[in-house]
Each structure stands twice: as structure tokens, then as C-alpha cells.
Amino acid sequence: xxxxxxxGAIILAGLIPAAGYALNGLWPIALGAAALTGLWLVDYxxxxxxxxxxxxxxxxxxxxxxxxxxxxxxxxxxGLVVAIAAWDLDRFAGRLRVVGVxxxxxxxxxxxxxxxxxxxxxxxxxxxxxxxxRIELSFxxxxxxxxxxxxxxxxxVRSLARESD
Amino acid sequence: MMGRLxxxxxxxxxxxxxxxxxxxxxxxxLALPLAVYLAAALLYAPEPPRLRIVRELSAERIMPGAAVExxxxxxxxxxxxxxxLVEDILPQALDCTDGEVSKxxxxxxxxxxxxxxxxxxxxxxxxxxxxxxxxxxxxxxxxRQVTLASPGAFIVLPEVLRMRQVAIRPxRTRASAGLIPARLGGPGxxxxxxxxxxxxxxxxxxxxxxxxxxxxxxFTNEFEQERIADVGLILDARLxxxxxxxxxxxxxxxxxxxxxxxxxxxxxxxxxxxxxxxSGLNWVFPGYGHVQRERIMQALARAQTGESExxxxxxxxxxxxxxxxxxxxxxxxxxxxxxxxxxxxxxRGYELLVISPxxxxxxxxxxxxxxxxxxxxxxxRLERAVMLRxxxxxxxxxxxxxxxxxxxxxVLTSLGRVPRLVRAGRPG
Numbered sequence: 050x051x052x053x054x055x056x057g058a059i060i061l062a063g064l065i066p067a068a069g070y071a072l073n074g075l076w077p078i079a080l081g082a083a084a085l086t087g088l089w090l091v092d093y094x095x096x097x098x099x100x101x102x103x104x105x106x107x108x109x110x111x112x113x114x115x116x117x118x119x120x121x122x123x124x125x126x127x128g129l130v131v132a133i134a135a136w137d138l139d140r141f142a143g144r145l146r147v148v149g150v151x152x153x154x155x156x157x158x159x160x161x162x163x164x165x166x167x168x169x170x171x172x173x174x175x176x177x178x179x180x181x182x183r184i185e186l187s188f189x190x191x192x193x194x195x196x197x198x199x200x201x202x203x204x205x206v207r208s209l210a211r212e213s214d
Numbered sequence: 215m216m217g218r219l220x221x222x223x224x225x226x227x228x229x230x231x232x233x234x235x236x237x238x239x240x241x242x243x244l245a246l247p248l249a250v251y252l253a254a255a256l257l258y259a260p261e262p263p264r265l266r267i268v269r270e271l272s273a274e275r276i277m278p279g280a281a282v283e284x285x286x287x288x289x290x291x292x293x294x295x296x297x298x299l300v301e302d303i304l305p306q307a308l309d310c311t312d313g314e315v316s317k318x319x320x321x322x323x324x325x326x327x328x329x330x331x332x333x334x335x336x337x338x339x340x341x342x343x344x345x346x347x348x349x350x351x352x353x354x355x356x357x358r359q360v361t362l363a364s365p366g367a368f369i370v371l372p373e374v375l376r377m378r379q380v381a382i383r384p385x386r387t388r389a390s391a392g393l394i395p396a397r398l399g400g401p402g403x404x405x406x407x408x409x410x411x412x413x414x415x416x417x418x419x420x421x422x423x424x425x426x427x428x429x430x431x432x433f434t435n436e437f438e439q440e441r442i443a444d445v446g447l448i449l450d451a452r453l454x455x456x457x458x459x460x461x462x463x464x465x466x467x468x469x470x471x472x473x474x475x476x477x478x479x480x481x482x483x484x485x486x487x488x489x490x491x492x493s494g495l496n497w498v499f500p501g502y503g504h505v506q507r508e509r510i511m512q513a514l515a516r517a518q519t520g521e522s523e524x525x526x527x528x529x530x531x532x533x534x535x536x537x538x539x540x541x542x543x544x545x546x547x548x549x550x551x552x553x554x555x556x557x558x559x560x561x562r563g564y565e566l567l568v569i570s571p572x573x574x575x576x577x578x579x580x581x582x583x584x585x586x587x588x589x590x591x592x593x594x595r596l597e598r599a600v601m602l603r604x605x606x607x608x609x610x611x612x613x614x615x616x617x618x619x620x621x622x623x624x625v626l627t628s629l630g631r632v633p634r635l636v637r638a639g640r641p642g
Contacts, residue, residue, distance in 0.1 A: 102217070109225050109248075113232070116240035125240070130247045137251075140218070140354050144299065148316045157297070157318060164352045168254045172247030179243035195234040202227045 051158050055142055058135035059089050062104075065128035066111040073118045082111055093139060096146065101139040108132035116180075126176035130169045137165055219355050222252050255355035262358050263349045264292030269342060269366040275512075278373045281311055281332040286345060286364060289326040296320060299348040300327060302364070308335040335370055337469065339516045342366040369515045375474040377622035379482060381629045382611075384443045384541035384565040392442030393482045402437035409436050444487070444500060445479045446536035447472055449514070450528075450546030451492025453521040457547070457573045459580045464547060465519050467571045467617040472545045474621060475569070476510045488513055489535060491528070493520020497535060528555040539563040547573040553601060557608050566610040567629075574598055575616045 063086025070079040085104050092100030109129060116125040141161055145154060186194070226248045233241030265288045272283035286302055301316040313331025321327055333340075345364040350357035379393060387396040399406045408421050411432035424433040449472045457464040472488070479486045483502065488510045490496035498506075498513045524530055527549070536542055542564045546552070559566055578591040606612055613628040615621060 102221070106221065106225060109229075109244075113229060113241055113244055116244055117238065122240065126244060126247065129244055133247060133251055137353055144318060144354070148299065148318050149314060151314055151317050151319075153317065153319045157320060160320060161297075161352055164254065168251050168353070169247070172250040175246040175250060176243045179246055180240060183239070191234055191237070195231070198230045198234065199227070202223065202230065205223070 051138070051142060051145075051162075054162070055093065055135065055138045056090070058131055058138055059093060060086060062086065062108055062128065062132040062135040063089070065124050065131060066108060066115060069115050069118065069121065069124040069128065070111075072120060073115075075118075078111065078114075082108070089135075089139075093142075096143075098139075098143050101136050105132055105136040122177075122180045126173055126180065129176070130173045133172070134165055134169050222248060222355065226252065251353065252355065255351045255353040258296045258351040258353075259356035260295055260349035260351060260358050261293055263290070263295060263298065263347050263360055265289065265347060265360075265362060266291055267345060267362045267364045269345075269364045271366050271368055273368060275369045275371055275515075277371055278337060279334070280370075281334045282368050283313075283330065283332050284342070284366070286329040287326050288321075288328075288345070288347070288362075290321045290323055292323065294320075294322050295349045296352045297350050297354070298327070299346075299350075300329060301346045301348075302329055302331075302342070303344050303346060304333065305335075305340040305342060307338065308333045308340055337370050337372045337466065337515055338518075339369045339512075340367060369512055371511045372469045372473040372514045374477050374511075375470055375621050377474050377478055377625060380475065380478055380567075380625055382443070382445070382541050382543075382565065382567060384445075385539040385563060386537070387441035387443045388485065390442050390483070391440065392484060393440050394443045394484070396439040396441040398439045398441075399436035400439035402439050404438045404440075406436045406438035408433050410434075442482070442484045444485050444537045444540035446500075446540060446542045447476055447479075447486060447488045447510075448531070448542060448544045448546070449488065449490045449517060450544065450548075451490050451496075451517055451519050452525060452549075453492070453519045454526065455547050455549060455573075456519045457577050459577060462576075463519075464571050464573055464576050464617065467576075467615075467621075468545045468547070468569075469514050469517055471569050471571065471615070471621050473511060473514050475543055475545070476507065476514075480504075480507050480510075486510065487536065489532075490514075490517045491525060491531065492518070493522045493525065495525070495532065500537075528552045531555055531559075533559060533562065533564070536564065539565070541565045541567065543567045543569065545569045545571075547571050548598075548601065548605075550597070550601065553604060556605055556610065560608040560610060566608075567613070568605065568610055569613045569615060569625075570602070572598070572614060572616045575618070579618065 063082050067079040067082040070082065085107055089100040089104040109132060112125040112129040115121045226245050229241050229245035233239070233245065268287045270285040276282055288300060297318060298321045299316065299318050304310065304315060311332045311334050314329060315331050317327060317329055319327045342364060344361045346359065346361050348357055348359045383395055387394055395404060399409065408424050411420060411434045415434045419435045421433045421435050425431070449468060451465065476486055476488065480503065485500045485502055486506060487500035488498040490513060496513055496517065498509050501509065542559060544566065546568065548568070548570050556566060556568070574591060574594045581587045602612055602614055611629060613625055615624040
């Protein structure tokens with residue numbers, strides 16, 4: 050069951066940006082996304098566990114670059130969320146592969162999928178809502194926000210990384 | 215795992231930064247799903263796991279081929295752990311034959327998770343030390359890893375080959391009755407000699423044939439006493455003596471032979487000691503009976519080949535550990551430079567039995583059938599034959615054992631009858 054979901058997530062993660070770029074006539078990028086999807090699928094099938102780390106940021110960049118294209122506001126957040134899900138499930142499947150199937154596996158899978166679904170739906174809804182909102186900001190406020198974002202994120206990531214390991 | 219956090223952080227950071235720099239609300243909006251994912255992971259980020267761990271083993275000592283069941287129980291004494299990967303770290307050379315050595319579970323407070331599995335391994339002592347526990351959020355972004363001490367140990371004893379009595383004749387025996395000819399007249403089974411009848415001797419043993427030739431004197435048969443003896447086993451564990459080929463080791467055959475000899479000597483009520491001579495000296499003091507058997511088997515289970523400059527040759531064999539004129543049994547493939555020390559042992563009055571697993575045959579059997587290999591094998595065999603002949607000339611008993619043949623048959627063939635040289639003219 051989980052396997053099919055992962056296959057589906059990987060295919061969708063590539064298919065959505067590929068279709069989005071194809072709609073805009075940007076065939077080289079669409080083909081690149083399709084090729085990357087193929088690579089990820091082969092990697093997952095062979096259980097190498099390497100391609101996700103390459104494909105996921107590429108799909109995020111693809112979504113970011115395509116958000117301002119025609120229909121971009123629709124497919125870019127969806128592609129991004131599916132890419133997050135595929136990336137997450139790829140890691141989860143790898144962890145389950147290490148330990149093999151146990152009595153607790155089914156329960157663990159169910160819990161994980163539920164939580165991931167919740168996070169994905171919430172993320173997608175917020176992204177779509179945010180794309181529909183227009184706020185006018187002054188240059189000084191943008192600078193301040195940028196500065197705060199840079200500092201805040203740096204501190205947060207550094208402290209979380211330190212705590213985590 | 216750390217990489218996932220950095221990757222997520224980097225992507226959010228990048229989208230924010232570029233979004234602000236280009237005044238693109240779309241990019242800022244795209245950072246939101248990633249931020250939600252990170253926030254969900256942060257919400258369920260684990261605390262350092264507080265676990266109580268208990269390991270139970272079904273046996274502390276097993277015979278080869280048997281399995282030990284390991285039960286590992288971890289109880290959560292802290293907050294709920296969303297996703298815990300429990301990995302028991304197995305000692306090297308152990309194989310898990312049944313069950314699971316790792317598990318991913320959700321572990322609520324005051325709940326326990328159990329790992330149950332069976333392991334098998336070759337001869338040796340196996341020590342479990344640690345269990346690795348990795349707690350992470352459900353999304354696998356944050357993690358806490360701890361290594362918990364979970365001690366436990368068991369021993370796989372060496373295989374003990376069953377064999378009958380080993381014919382040895384040490385120069386000195388102990389006072390108690392046993393099965394080893396003591397070179398002394400007295401009660402026994404084997405004919406020892408004839409002496410003049412003394413008051414109290416049984417009339418059944420009067421030698422009428424000799425008495426008939428001697429007027430007014432009566433002669434009686436005398437039998438050889440059988441007693442127990444001191445036997446010192448020496449296992450050659452020098453790395454240079456070992457031959458390894460495709461996972462097989464000549465040393466393992468030496469260990470099995472030593473175990474079989476210890477078994478048979480102790481069964482015959484002798485006092486047996488063991489010296490494992492390798493990277494150091496592992497000495498089991500002389501003793502009798504089942505307790506001593508256990509000590510020796512445990513020492514043999516732990517025996518490993520090793521290298522040491524001091525013990526590279528048999529030159530520093532501590533002969534004082536063995537009682538004077540006792541029986542020494544050396545289990546060794548033998549090296550060229552071992553001969554002088556063995557000659558000295560004989561000169562000091564020790565009765566020497568050498569059980570020598572044949573390294574040439576062991577290695578030659580696995581080599582390709584080529585003319586130069588055959589020639590080299592022939593030369594090596596000749597050198598070994600010369601060395602064994604020289605050793606035999608000192609009066610040592612030698613069992614030249616091709617390890618593809620049963621050990622008991624090799625011993626029976628070589629020692630079925632005690633060599634004449636050994637029997638001749640020894641003081642009683």
C-alpha cells in the first residue's frame with residue numbers, strides 16, 4: 050500500500066511541474082522535470098536512497114520559478130506539496146526497509162500518512178490563500194521584514210540543528 | 215537526518231529571501247507549505263529518550279549450533295516518543311536466525327517495546343554492550359539518538375569430539391588410582407613382572423612355572439599399577455601457526471582437538487591444566503572433574519590467535535607451570551624453530567605428546583592443481599616429515615593429523631600402542 054502511494058507521489062511530484070511548464074511552452078524544463086522523475090523512480094525502485102535529496106530541491110526550485118507563469122498559482126503550490134510528500138515518504142520507506150515489517154508497521158504507517166496528509170492539506174491551503182492575498186508594503190518595512198527573516202531563520206535553524214544532534 | 219533540517223531551512227530561507235528581494239508574493243506563499251511541514255515536525259520534536267532497558271538471555275553457555283534467545287525490553291519513562299528506532303547492536307560474527315534486532319515503534323509513556331530474536335555463532339565469547347535508540351518526530355526532521363548500556367554475554371563452547379582413552383605414559387603419576395600405567399608393581403591388570411612371594415600375597419598370582427625352576431622359593435606375578443596423572447595441555451594460538459583458507463581456520467581444528475583431549479583426560483580422573491600460548495599466556499590452573507572441565511571449555515571458547523614478539527616462538531614456554539616429569543600435550547601445527555624447545559622439554563624429563571594438525575595438507579587441499587603448486591606442496595611435506603622424524607627421535611609421541619580425517623581415528627592410529635622407545639627402561 051505504502052509503496053503504491055510513494056510511486057504515485059513521485060510521479061505526481063514530477064508530472065505537475067512538467068505539465069505546468071509544458072502548458073507554458075517551456076518544453077526543455079518540462080522534459081527535465083520528467084527526466085528527474087524517472088531518475089527518482091529508478092532510485093526508489095533500486096533502493097539506492099540518493100535521488101530524493103537531489104530531486105526534491107529541484108522540484109521546489111521548479112515550483113518557485115513557475116509560480117508567476119500562466120496557471121502557475123495553481124500548479125506550483127500543488128507540485129511543491131506533492132514533492133514534500135514524496136520526499137517525506139521516500140525517507141519513511143527507507144527507515145521501514147531498515148527494520149523490515151513488524152507487528153507495529155501498519156499502525157506506524159497509518160499514523161504517518163494521516164499526519165502527512167494533514168500537513169500537506171494545511172500547507173497547500175495556506176499557500177493558495179496566501180497567493181490570493183495582496184498586501185502593499187513600504188520599502189522600509191520590506192527591508193525590516195527581510196532582515197528579521199534572515200536573522201530569525203538563521204538562529205532558528207542553527208539552534209534546532211544543535212538540539213537535534 | 216541533520217541534512218533534512220538544513221535542506222528544509224535552506225529552502226524556506228531561500229524562498230523568503232528571493233521573494234522579498236524580488237517583491238514576489240508567490241515565492242513567499244510557496245515557503246508556507248515548507249514552513250508548515252517544519253512547524254509540524256517541531257511540534258512533535260522528541261525530548262531526549264528516557265528509557266529503562268533490560269536484556270535477558272535464554273542461556274549463558276551453549277553448544278555449537280545451538281541458538282540463544284535474546285529478549286530486550288525498553289520501557290519509556292519519559293514523554294511520548296512519536297517514532298523510535300530501536301537497534302540492538304550485535305557482537306561481530308553473530309547471526310540473527312529468528313526475530314528482529316531492530317524495530318520502529320510509537321512509544322507512549324510507561325509503555326514498553328520488546329525485541330525478541332535468536333542468535334547463533336561460532337565458538338567464542340559474545341558480549342552485548344549497547345542498544346541504539348533514535349527518537350524522531352513523525353516526519354523525521356528532528357531526532358535524538360542515545361546509546362544505552364544493555365550488557366549481556368554468553369559463550370559458545372567448542373565442539374567436543376568423543377573419543378576413547380588416549381594412551382599416555384608420563385614418567386610420574388599421582389597417588390590416586392586411575393587408568394594410566396604407573397611403571398610400578400602392584401594391583402592392576404597388565405602383567406608387570408615376577409618377584410619373590412611375600413607374606414600376604416594372593417595365592418592366585420603365584421607363578422608356578424618360575425617357582426618350579428627355583429628350589430625352596432616361591433615367585434608371584436606382579437601387575438602394573440594404574441594411577442591418575444598430571445596432564446598439561448598447551449594450545450598453540452600463535453597467529454603464525456594458523457592457516458586460514460576461505461573462512462576455515464586450522465586453529466579451530468586445534469581447539470576442537472584440545473577440547474576432546476581435555477574431555478578424555480578429565481573423564482579418566484586426571485589432573486588437567488591448560489595453557490593457551492598466543493599473544494599472551496592464558497593459564498588454567500590444574501584441576502579435576504566437572505568444574506575444571508567447565509573452566510577449560512570456557513578458556514577454549516575464548517581462545518583467539520594472536521601475535522606477540524615475546525611469544526613468537528615456543529622459546530618462552532613457561533615449563534615451570536607444569537609439574538616435573540608430567541605429561542605435556544602440545545596441540546600445534548609446529549613451526550621450524552619449535553624443535554629445539556621441544557627437545558629441551560624432553561631433556562627436562564617431560565613426557566611429550568604432540569598433536570599436530572597438518573597445515574600443508576590443510577592448505578594444499580584448497581590450492582589449484584598446478585605443477586608448481588604440487589611441487590611446492592611436496593617440498594613442504596618433506597620438510598615437515600623431516601621435522602617430525604627428528605622430534606620422534608627424541609622420544610616424543612606424535613599424532614600427525616590431517617584435519618579432513620576424524621581426530622579419534624588419527625589418535626588411535628598413532629597412539630594405539632605406546633612406542634617401544636617410550637616404554638624402554640624408564641625408572642618407575
